[in-house]
Amino acid sequence: MSNVDIRVAQPYFLLKRGTLTLFIEALSTESVVELKRKLLVSLCAHEESEYSTLTPDRVRLVTEVQPQLQTSEDRVRQYQALDDGTSVGAAGLVDEQVVYFVIQLEDGTWEEPHAADYDADAQEMDVMYS
16 A cells, blocks of 8 residues: 555645644635734634734744755854735745744834744653653
8 A cells, every 4th residue: 555645635834933833724825914814713712822812913924044055053043024915825835834923022023933943852851761
């Protein structure tokens, strides 16, 4: 029997902030603002959500810019904000891509993208067997 992708859903993106990762489906023709609306619906699914007062204009989606000539040791992460009026496809997003979401702070500035790096944490974990 061959390995077949039985997923019949549309492409999805991994939207990350801190330790939170949400899998959000979107077509390449949908706008970035529509992707943000889907994110907010998922975030506000719980009644006591800390995100319940957020609106799309207070959320920014960003992707990491891949450096050309840096080694992994001296790599500085750089991010690019996605334009709300652009379609997901025109923004260059591909299926299963990581997209960070950041929130506008009270003073009008934007927080820095941050997400837990579970691969790095896994290397530092002590494994105990009983």
